[in-house]
Each structure stands twice: as C-alpha cells, then as structure tokens.
Amino acid sequence: MFSKRPVLVELITAAVLIAVPFVLPYLDAAPNTVNRILVWGLFGIGFDILFGYTGLLSFGQSAFYGTGGFIAAYLLTRAGFPHVVTALFIGMIAAAIVGYLIGLLALRRTGIYFAMITVAIAEIFFFVEFNPLSEFTGGENGLPGVPTPSFDLGFMKLSFTSGWSLYPFLAFCYFVGIVIALRIVRSPVGAILTAIRENPLRAAAVGHNVQAYKLTAFVIAAAYAGFAGGLLGVLQGFMPPDAFMFDTSGQLIMQTAIGGRGTLFGPLVGAGVWLFLQDFLQATLGLGAAWKLVLGLVFVLLVFFLRQGIIGGINDLIAVLSGKAKAAAEPAQESTPMSAAAPVAPMAARHAAPSDFKGPLLQATGLTKRYGGVVANEGIDFTVNQGELRGIIGPNGAGKTTFFKMLTCEVPPTSGTIVFEGRDITGMSISDVCQLGLTKSYQVNQLFNKLTVRQNLTIAALAELRGKFKLDMFGSLDKIAGLREQVRHTLQLVNLTGRTDTPVSQLAYGEKRRLEIGLALASSPSLLLLDEPLAGMSPRERVETVRLLKSIAQGRTMIVIDHDMDALFELAERITVLQEGKVLVEGTPDEIKSNELVQEAYLGGVNDEQELAA
Amino acid sequence: MITWSNFLSQLFNGLAQGALLALISSGLTIIYGTLGVLNLAHGAMFMIGGYAGYVAFQYTGSFVLAVLAGTLFMLVVGVVMERVIIRHFYSRPGEDQLLVTFGLSIVFVEIVRFFFSSQSKTVAAPAALSGITNLGVMFYPTYRLAVVGIVAVALLALFIVLYRTRLGMIVRAGIEDSVMVDSLGIDVYRVFMVVFGIGAMAAGFAGIVNAPVVSLSPDMGEAILVQTFVVVVIGGVGSFPGAVVGGLIAGEIISLTSMVNPGYAYVMLFAAMVLVLLVRPRGLFGAKGRE
Numbered sequence: 001m002f003s004k005r006p007v008l009v010e011l012i013t014a015a016v017l018i019a020v021p022f023v024l025p026y027l028d029a030a031p032n033t034v035n036r037i038l039v040w041g042l043f044g045i046g047f048d049i050l051f052g053y054t055g056l057l058s059f060g061q062s063a064f065y066g067t068g069g070f071i072a073a074y075l076l077t078r079a080g081f082p083h084v085v086t087a088l089f090i091g092m093i094a095a096a097i098v099g100y101l102i103g104l105l106a107l108r109r110t111g112i113y114f115a116m117i118t119v120a121i122a123e124i125f126f127f128v129e130f131n132p133l134s135e136f137t138g139g140e141n142g143l144p145g146v147p148t149p150s151f152d153l154g155f156m157k158l159s160f161t162s163g164w165s166l167y168p169f170l171a172f173c174y175f176v177g178i179v180i181a182l183r184i185v186r187s188p189v190g191a192i193l194t195a196i197r198e199n200p201l202r203a204a205a206v207g208h209n210v211q212a213y214k215l216t217a218f219v220i221a222a223a224y225a226g227f228a229g230g231l232l233g234v235l236q237g238f239m240p241p242d243a244f245m246f247d248t249s250g251q252l253i254m255q256t257a258i259g260g261r262g263t264l265f266g267p268l269v270g271a272g273v274w275l276f277l278q279d280f281l282q283a284t285l286g287l288g289a290a291w292k293l294v295l296g297l298v299f300v301l302l303v304f305f306l307r308q309g310i311i312g313g314i315n316d317l318i319a320v321l322s323g324k325a326k327a328a329a330e331p332a333q334e335s336t337p338m339s340a341a342a343p344v345a346p347m348a349a350r351h352a353a354p355s356d357f358k359g360p361l362l363q364a365t366g367l368t369k370r371y372g373g374v375v376a377n378e379g380i381d382f383t384v385n386q387g388e389l390r391g392i393i394g395p396n397g398a399g400k401t402t403f404f405k406m407l408t409c410e411v412p413p414t415s416g417t418i419v420f421e422g423r424d425i426t427g428m429s430i431s432d433v434c435q436l437g438l439t440k441s442y443q444v445n446q447l448f449n450k451l452t453v454r455q456n457l458t459i460a461a462l463a464e465l466r467g468k469f470k471l472d473m474f475g476s477l478d479k480i481a482g483l484r485e486q487v488r489h490t491l492q493l494v495n496l497t498g499r500t501d502t503p504v505s506q507l508a509y510g511e512k513r514r515l516e517i518g519l520a521l522a523s524s525p526s527l528l529l530l531d532e533p534l535a536g537m538s539p540r541e542r543v544e545t546v547r548l549l550k551s552i553a554q555g556r557t558m559i560v561i562d563h564d565m566d567a568l569f570e571l572a573e574r575i576t577v578l579q580e581g582k583v584l585v586e587g588t589p590d591e592i593k594s595n596e597l598v599q600e601a602y603l604g605g606v607n608d609e610q611e612l613a614a
Numbered sequence: 615m616i617t618w619s620n621f622l623s624q625l626f627n628g629l630a631q632g633a634l635l636a637l638i639s640s641g642l643t644i645i646y647g648t649l650g651v652l653n654l655a656h657g658a659m660f661m662i663g664g665y666a667g668y669v670a671f672q673y674t675g676s677f678v679l680a681v682l683a684g685t686l687f688m689l690v691v692g693v694v695m696e697r698v699i700i701r702h703f704y705s706r707p708g709e710d711q712l713l714v715t716f717g718l719s720i721v722f723v724e725i726v727r728f729f730f731s732s733q734s735k736t737v738a739a740p741a742a743l744s745g746i747t748n749l750g751v752m753f754y755p756t757y758r759l760a761v762v763g764i765v766a767v768a769l770l771a772l773f774i775v776l777y778r779t780r781l782g783m784i785v786r787a788g789i790e791d792s793v794m795v796d797s798l799g800i801d802v803y804r805v806f807m808v809v810f811g812i813g814a815m816a817a818g819f820a821g822i823v824n825a826p827v828v829s830l831s832p833d834m835g836e837a838i839l840v841q842t843f844v845v846v847v848i849g850g851v852g853s854f855p856g857a858v859v860g861g862l863i864a865g866e867i868i869s870l871t872s873m874v875n876p877g878y879a880y881v882m883l884f885a886a887m888v889l890v891l892l893v894r895p896r897g898l899f900g901a902k903g904r905e
Contacts, residue, residue, distance in 0.1 A: 051709070055709070057713075059712075105888065105892075108891065109891070109895060112646070112652040112708060112712070112851070113847070113851070115652065115712055116652070116843040116846070116847055117847070117891065119840055119843055120840065120843055120844055120847070120884045120887055120888075121884065121888075123840050123884060124881055124884040124885075127877070127878075127880045127881050127884075128881060130877070131877030131878065132877060132878070132881075246836060246840070250716065250720070254716075254717070254720075257713055289724075289727060289728070289732070292724045293724035293725060293727075293728055296717055296718075296720035296721040296724055299713075299717040299720070300699075300714060300718060300721060303710060303713045303714045303717055304699070304714065307710065
C-alpha cells in the first residue's frame with residue numbers, strides 16, 4: 001500500500017515529527033506523554049509487522065520489551081557502561097536472539113495455540129525477572145538511574161535530558177524505525193509475509209519456506225520491542241518491572257487494533273489516542289481509575305464496528321468519497337473473452353530437468369494412503385513421461401485429489417515412493433517439491449484473497465526467482481530480474497491483463513479459477529498438476545479454459561483431473577482411470593471410451609440393481 | 615524444611631487448587647471446542663462470579679445463597695454475552711475473537727473496580743466448614759478439604775451433562791464437527807449459547823467457591839486465565855478429561871514447587887507446558903490434527 005509514492009510517506013513522517021515540538025506545546029500537550037507515545041509507537045512497528053502483516057497475534061511481546069529494556073538498563077546502571085545508544089543496541093540484539101529461540105518453540109503451532117504459548121512464555125519471563133534474576137533486575141523495585149544520551153561532538157556537547165529536550169532523540173529513533181519498517185514491508189520479504197497472513201497453505205505450496213519467514217517476522221518484532229524497551233528506561237530514568245507484565249502486551253495489542261493493524265503507523269495513532277485519552281479522562285474529567293473502563297469500551301466497539309482501526313476507517317472513508325466517481329467511470333468489466341485476445345507465446349518451463357536425465361519425469365510406485373481405517377489410495381503405480389499431457393478421471397470418491405496431494409507432497413503417503421526427475425521426493429516438504437518444479441492448482445480456490453491479481457502472481461513468481469528463503473528485507477521488488485516479465489506473461493496467459501490491480505475478492509468466479517491456474521503457472525513448473533480446472537465453469541468458459549490449457553501444455557508436462565470427459569478426451573494423450581483408490585485402467589482416449597470396465601465404473605451398479613429387481 | 619506433614623498438606627493444597635483449575639479450564643475448553651472461540655474473558659468471569667457471590671453474601675449472610683447467586687449470575691452473563699457479542703464473531707477471523715474477548719475482559723475488570731474499588735474483599739466460609747480438621751498425621755483447614763469435595767461434585771455434574779444427556783451428546787458432537795451437527799437439523803447456535811452459558815457458569819461457580827480461600831480482587835482473573843491456558847495446552851484443547859487431568863497436574867506442580875521455592879512455582883508450571891508442547895504438541899488428551 002505504500003509502494004506508489006515511495007519517498008512521500010517518509011517525508012511526511014519526518015515533517016510531522018519535526019513540527020510536533022513547535023505545535024503541540026500550544027495545545028497543552030505534556031512532552032512526557034508525547035515521548036511515551038513515540039516509544040509505544042516504535043514498539044508497535046515491529047508488532048504490526050508480526051500481527052498486521054504476517055497475521056500472527058502474539059500476546060507475549062512484553063517478554064522482549066522487558067528483555068531489551070533490562071539488559072540496556074543493567075549495562076547503563078550496574079555495569080557502568082557509558083554509551084547509551086550502544087547499550088540500546090545490545091538490548092535490541094539480545095531481545096532478537098531471545099525472540100529467535102522463543103519463535104522456534106511458539107511457531108510450532110498456529111492460531112489460538114500460538115496466542116496461548118506466547119502468553120505463557122511471557123509469564124515465565126515475568127516470574128524469572130521477579131525471582132531468580134531479581135539481583136540483576138532489582139525485582140519489584142526495577143533499575144533506577146538510567147542515564148539519558150549525550151554525544152560529544154568535539155566542538156559542542158549534545159545532551160538529551162527529559163521532556164522536549166529528549167524528544168528529538170526519540171523522534172529520530174522512531175523515524176529510523178519507520179524507515180526500516182517501510183523498506184521491509186515493500187521488500188519481497190514483506191510481500192511474502194502478507195501472503196502468509198492471507199493463505200499460509202498456498203504460500204508454502206508456491207514454494208516459500210513459510211516457517212522461516214514467520215520466524216523472521218517474529219525476530220523483527222522482538223528486535224523492535226527490545227529497542228523500545230531500552231528507550232522506556234531512558235525516558236523514565238528508571239527501568240520499571242511492569243515492562244514485563246501481561247498488561248504491557250495487552251496494551252500494545254489494543255493500541256495497534258485501535259490505530260489500525262497492517263498500517264505500521266497504527267500503533268503510533270493508537271498510542272496517541274490511548275495516552276491522550278487517559279490524560280484527558282483522568283485529569284480533565286476527573287474520572288480517576290475509570291479511564292481504563294472507558295478505553296476498554298472504546299476498544300470493544302472498535303473491534304466490533306471498525307475492524308481496521310482508525311487508519312483503516314479513514315482509508316475507507318477516503319475510498320468512499322473518492323471511489324464513487326471512480327466506480328461509476330469504470331464499470332465492473334468482465335475480462336475480454338479469450339478468442340478476442342491476441343495469441344500469447346507459450347511460457348517455457350524454466351525448471352529444465354538435468355540434461356543427462358532420461359526416463360519418466362514422474363514415477364510413483366505402490367502409493368498408498370490410509371486415514372485410519374479408510375483407504376483413500378492403494379498400491380497406485382503411475383508413470384508420466386516428459387512432455388506428456390495426462391488426464392485422470394474417476395467417479396467421486398475415487399481418491400483423485402488425495403493422489404494429487406501425495407504427488408505434490410502436501411500429505412505424506414502411508415507407503416510407496418514418488419520419484420520426480422530421477423530424484424526420490426517422498427517425504428519432502430510441499431515447498432521443496434515446488435522449488436524442484438512440481439506444483440498444482442487446487443480444486444477449491446486457494447488464493448491470497450485481499451491482494452490484487454498482480455500481487456498474487458508476484459508472490460508465486462518470487463518463489464521461483466528467489467528460492468525458498470532469502471532475507472532480502474531491504475531489497476526492492478522492482479530490482480528482481482525477470483519478475484515483472486514473468487508476472488506480465490502469466491497475466492496474458494491466463495487472460496487477466498485487464499484485471500491486474502483488482503483485488504481477488506472482486507473477481508468473477510471464472511476469473512478466480514484462471515488465477516488459480518496462474519498461481520501454479522507463475523512458478524514455471526516443469527510438471528503441472530491441475531485439480532479440476534474446469535469445475536463450476538460455464539460452457540463458454542470451458543471452451544476458453546481448454547484452449548488455455550492447450551497453450552500452457554506446450555513445453556511442459558501436465559496432469560489434469562476433471563469430470564468433463566469430453567474436454568479431457570480432447571486434451572490428453574493418455575488417460576488414467578481411478579476407482580476406489582486404485583488404478584482401474586490406463587490408455588488412449590479411444591481405448592478408455594470403449595473400455596467395458598470404465599463404463600461399468602461410471603454406470604456402476606445399474607446391472608446389479610436390475611438383477612435385484614428381477 | 616520439608617517435613618512429611620508439610621509435604622502432605624502441600625499435596626492437599628495442590629489438589630484443591632488443581633480441582634479449581636480443572637473446573638475453570640473445562641469451561642474454557644468446552645467453549646473453545648464447541649464454538650471455536652478462545653474466551654480471553656474467562657478469567658474475568660471467574661472473578662465476577664466471586665464478586666456476585668460476595669454481594670449476595672453481604673445481603674443474606676448465607677454462603678449457599680452466595681454460591682447460587684454467583685453461579686446463576688454468571689450463567690446469565692454468559693448467555694447475554696454470547697447473544698449480544700460473541701455470536702457476531704463466529705464467522706470472523708480468529709484474531710478478532712481474541713481481540714473482542716480480551717477487550718471484554720478489561721471492561722469486566724474495570725466495571726468491578728469501579729463499583730468495588732481495588733481493595734480486596736473477603737467472603738467467610740460457612741460456619742460448618744470453618745476451622746481445621748485433624749487428618750491423623752496433620753491438621754488441615756476444613757474448608758479447603760470441602761473445596762475438593764464441592765468441586766469434585768461440580769465436575770461430576772459437568773461430566774453427567776456432557777456424557778449422559780442428549781444435550782451433552784450434541785455438544786460433544788459439535789466439538790468434533792459443528793457443521794455436521796448443524797446440517798443434521800440441530801440448531802447449532804442455540805447449542806453454542808447453552809455451552810457458553812455452562813462454561814461461564816462453571817467459571818462463576820469456581821470463583822465463589824474459591825472466595826473464602828483467597829480474597830477477591832478485580833485483577834485475580836488474569837493469573838487464573840494464564841494458568842488455565844497451561845492446563846488446556848497440557849490436557850489438549852477441547853478435551854474435558856484433558857482439562858481435569860491437566861488441572862490436577864498444574865495444581866500439584868504449583869503447590870509442590872512452592873514447598874521447595876515459591877519463586878519457581880510458575881516457572882515450573884510453564885516449563886511443564888513447554889515440555890508437553892515439545893513431546894506431545896496436541897496435549898495429553900488432544901485429538902490428532904486438531905489445531
């Protein structure tokens with residue numbers, strides 16, 4: 001969302017940060033409140049990358065805030081370390097290391113388990129800080145006497161003490177923090193993080209190491225928390241033990257949700273609302289302790305009615321005000337039919353097989369999958385040669401989809417082996433297999449729903465161009481060689497060029513189906529599996545899609561499952577028929593059409609019933 | 615100094631605390647299992663149950679009425695909360711459910727603080743159960759013994775409702791697959807409401823039964839909530855037997871570690887949870903593949 005005018009956001013942020021000390025004193029804002037907002041805002045930037053961008057809601061950020069804060073404060077007070085900024089960085093690095101270790105554990109699970117584990121781990125830190133480590137942390141007294149930074153420039157001494165005097169230092173830290181975060185979310189890593197939030201399964205299926213990227217986001221969040229924790233000590237001249245409390249994590253979450261998740265600035269806005277409202281309710285209205293009740297109610301109402309927080313609400317408002325005219329000018333157009341589109345050159349598979357490799361591209365032997373007592377597939381032997389277009393048919397429940405899931409290593413087989421390009425891939429991860437050049441499109445759309453068509457395809461293409469995992473956090477999407485061409489080419493192939501910047505949620509069903517194929521295609525696989533690509537399409541769409549399939553089949557091997565036999569008989573050179581989890585028969589379309597077993601399978605039971613009736 | 619009687623009394627303390635945790639956690643776990651909502655306000659409900667009982671106790675002086683009031687009040691709060699707020703979140707992403715129940719927990723705590731201040735309140739144990747009992751090898755507070763019995767009865771009642779009634783059968787089926795239950799023609803949303811009510815009631819009951827043991831304060835629910843998370847993770851999400859066994863394990867870990875060094879009680883508790891996550895991520899009684 002920040003990519004259109006890259007430098008503008010940074011410039012506005014800098015301007016606002018510079019203007020604040022000149023404007024806010026006239027509004028009677030306490031400088032200490034402003035400083036606290038900056039610390040919470042910086043703390044929240046990392047959390048927003050974790051929660052807003054990656055979709056991981058951690059309730060344990062206090063652990064990193066406290067770790068960074070206490071290590072920096074300990075160095076500066078008890079250890080007599082002289083450099084404030086260096087101490088802050090050491091605290092940050094320590095928090096990042098702790099974040100890495102905890103991330104390894106907490107990210108083993110997702111959803112509510114992840115939330116509960118992070119709470120529990122943060123509680124451990126709280127108790128450890130209070131008891132076993134109280135000699136170092138001061139226990140419930142905290143660490144007093146944290147110095148403020150000063151820099152000896154030779155000709156003058158630059159000291160930041162408190163209030164508005166400390167503000168420039170904190171504002172500078174916040175500015176650097178936001179610039180780095182903006183680079184991260186605009187980088188390929190940032191794009192993949194949003195993909196993980198939208199659909200972790202598909203992000204892995206197109207070839208990204210989801211776990212490693214999640215851990216990256218977790219460590220980034222921990223590093224920001226650690227640095228902000230150190231700043232808290234500097235700001236207060238004292239490192240309070242309540243930095244480690246659950247309340248800290250809770251307040252961070254609430255501020256982020258109030259301000260707007262997935263915006264980077266949300267936590268700052270949320271902290272502003274929170275702290276100014278607290279001052280206002282407590283001091284001006286004299287509500288005393290009831291301020292938190294009011295804020296709690298505000299928070300519940302916001303979660304209820306304004307899911308994307310204040311910034312999200314403002315964005316929606318702008319979109320409504322400016323978008324109405326736009327929507328009228330640009331009617332929701334269906335993309336041009338395939339026949340009208342210019343012919344597109346076929347896209348070659350980049351994953352060329354090792355040149356010395358001869359023999360079948362894919363060979364499955366004795367593939368069996370059992371779910372408890374249910375046998376989904378049993379003893380399937382299956383071979384596909386280079387350049388072949390194979391069709392798979394079979395009645396519902398024949399085990400076709402399970403078979404595909406095993407071939408792409410989405411589920412491990414109970415027994416049997418899968419060999420791809422002469423390499424045994426049995427038991428590999430789905431992202432590794434995709435990196436080797438084997439991927440599939442799903443029977444039920446698995447798209448990144450809140451992202452645009454272009455972003456969807458970009459994420460798939462990135463996996464092929466960058467590999468499974470790469471930490472180019474400060475890189476730019478524009479600088480990845482071949483990315484733009486590959487996305488553009490895929491867009492043309494699946495005929496979605498006219499819908500490039502449309503969010504997936506606004507696409508028509510047929511367009512979503514084509515994008516589903518496009519996602520698999522964008523990683524330019526050498527073996528492409530398509531699970532019912534024609535399902536739910538109108539007759540006209542079917543004709544177009546069959547033409548699409550023919551064009552993408554050039555230069556690559558494909559296996560297609562579908563119930564549309566006419567289409568498959570037209571497309572495929574050979575057909576495999578599955579029934580009750582086993583291979584019933586295999587042959588050319590003509591052989592299959594005239595095969596008695598196949599007719600029996602599809603008209604199954606008719607004769608038996610007639611016999612019973614007689 | 616660890617003596618034999620010291621050890622025994624800590625064992626009993628652990629049993630009492632574990633039984634309470636089991637009761638609170640079973641509410642949390644059946645709500646999550648059936649509705650798919652992790653209720654972060656569950657600790658606050660435990661606290662409110664205690665305060666509702668306290669109010670009834672102030673007016674009537676009867677502990678039995680206090681228990682009844684705390685329990686029924688939470689049943690009402692639970693049903694209203696489900697009707698007014700929670701049901702709008704079934705189709706929303708999981709993190710929204712966490713956010714809204716977390717917000718509600720703060721609202722609950724602050725409402726109680728507003729009316730009762732932060733000062734702790736006490737509810738006296740009924741006369742018949744006060745004093746100490748001679749257990750032969752040691753003397754033990756009578757009410758704590760009674761807590762074990764009272765909670766055991768409550769857990770048994772919950773067990774009977776879940777495993778011996780038609781409603782319980784539907785609830786357990788709903789934990790397995792609520793979409794399927796819905797398509798069988800059972801109004802699954804009514805079941806959700808009842809389950810949320812029962813879960814809240816269990817928390818409220820535990821809150822007032824626990825009140826004579828510890829004093830009431832608005833923040834008491836937070837620590838309990840975190841402990842129930844540990845119980846649920848150890849026992850397995852959505853599992854009633856898991857909540858019971860996990861609760862007892864957690865209670866004993868806290869209590870027996872306190873005997874050696876109170877500072878490490880909660881560290882050990884969370885270490886146990888980490889161990890379970892590493893060795894058996896789905897928990898002792900959790901179904902395979904359930905997230």
